[in-house]
Amino acid sequence: MNEKLQWLRNKMSSLDLQGLIISNPINIKYLTNIDAEGTLLLTRKENIYITDGRYIEHVHSTLTLFDEIIVYDLHDVSQDDNENFFMFCENVGFEENYVTYAGYKELVRKYKINHLVETENIIEKQRMIKDEEEISNIQKACEITDNCFSYLLSYIRPGMTEKQIAKEIEEYYNKRTDGISFEPIVASGENSSMPHAVPTDRKIQQQDIITIDMGCKVNGYCSDMTRTFFVGNITEEMKKVYNLVLKNQLQTQEEIKDGMSTRLLTKMVENDFKLHGYDLIHALGHGVGMEIHEPPYISNKSDTQLKENMIVTNEPGIYIPGKFGIRIEDTVQVTKFGCINLTKSEKNYIII
């Protein structure tokens, strides 16, 4: 059996689960490499993947004997089969944060399970710690993101629209990677005051401030970086805010290490922002991996300890409604005694 499934089976014993139903396709891909629609059942003795005719051939071509996964076509599984899968299981786990309420009722009906147990993101928690291959994919995605940013600095000219720049980013990534990891944000002038601005037809002007937030995927793993820069000139007010954001981004970078509390990291930035009259209106960071946003979340609502080989973003930002916003974001790898910036683009202010 592959290592990840073996790990999960050990985890199941320790949680007194005799069975497990995995519905989240990203968790299934993580455990098995299968990239399809279907359900993974871990029963007492067997690993079973149930899919339909559209995917059967693809699934067979992905798996090896070593995976020890039995594949069924949904249409060949009878109600009797369903009731037999977990027949002698006392506790069967399910993904309460992925399965819908209607889906939960369907699981109970279909598998006739005595005790369907919430599993509190066991797989997502394991996914937080990246192995060598995962880190290498994210490194590559970050490197290409740095290159894309250098390219943009020479490409962007007054008169271009935000949408045009966003499309250029997509094309840059499409040529070199599996594509974007999320719709790029290109927010200029007053639009930059919205952290999740959608690119518009607004044209870049002289004296503009521009925030670009972008990332790509390499072998299914994401990168994420934001830089705010300036056209022709930077005002004193913007300089003041930029310096405050940068100071906090660098301080956070200093503080990120194995054992550090995500809440404490956030509190430090919040306090410094408050001291200067600003609020931190979004999370300070989030995990990056197969998903662009995944645990751990670095916010005052979460209280996780960072661990070696987690990969997270460090992205303080200040937004002044109707005026402008500034965010500086890197993807970083947590190490025993600090962190490594995987995105390395210039952070002192850039004027193009």
Place this chain on the structure above:
Amino acid sequence: MNEKLQWLRNKMSSLDLQGLIISNPINIKYLTNIDAEGTLLLTRKENIYITDGRYIEHVHSTLTLFDEIIVYDLHDVSQDDNENFFMFCENVGFEENYVTYAGYKELVRKYKINHLVETENIIEKQRMIKDEEEISNIQKACEITDNCFSYLLSYIRPGMTEKQIAKEIEEYYNKRTDGISFEPIVASGENSSMPHAVPTDRKIQQQDIITIDMGCKVNGYCSDMTRTFFVGNITEEMKKVYNLVLKNQLQTQEEIKDGMSTRLLTKMVENDFKLHGYDLIHALGHGVGMEIHEPPYISNKSDTQLKENMIVTNEPGIYIPGKFGIRIEDTVQVTKFGCINLTKSEKNYIII
């Protein structure tokens, strides 16, 4: 209040719901134009949208007074506020097909609701019937998809990889639309036997069969079209299968109209395929709108009556594992007495 919210309030009365919690962002966008993360609460007297600092400004710029929606920042809503929203409501609806099991428990906890009621996709069902503006957006997306296919026929040459062609499709759409409505499928040779093949590095060869399934988005509305075509030559076996698929696609096109049963449509194709020794291994079609796959589903598991101004795909396919597959798909608009093909690319076999 806007027409769609007014319709929903009438629907609520008829279902004896005094409150409704809408969590699915696509349903929220459909009802309000808001494209953000948040929750829409319809209480006895008020329409309330709760979001967070990242989206507040964007939401305010989307809404007009006419919408009659009160916007709150999540951080300004206390537990008391939550408990007051639905205080005098006997029955409050929620989206059991969108909200997770964990989310359901959180709703009960947060809003202290007496009776949380499953609403059986009321909004999704309304979304099945498109209005004039929605149809016009889908028409445009389909027209650009036809143009993209014409372009591909002159672009594709032996030696190109499937991935390269998929990227060209993305770039074509990125230049002219909001982008792709799903990752394009480009499946050549034996890869075409997988209905959901992912583009690979396989190079197009002489004598190849190629299936391309693609679509784009215009103002948030999708198109979807598949064509299978041939390089240099078509074998007798492929011709036989192609003719069978095309015959069924054209027959389905004849039969689609207001009042027609989706199950009956599917049965007719299944029976004719069986008669010739083949199976229909996926649904015959699906609704197309803000989502690329949405109700109604045309399969033997669904039993919906088609209605005027539904927009659905018509996509029979035959797949012979290890050899080849053929699928022909159009997006069509259901009318009182028939249907209108919105994608119009050539369906007789094309040899490039």
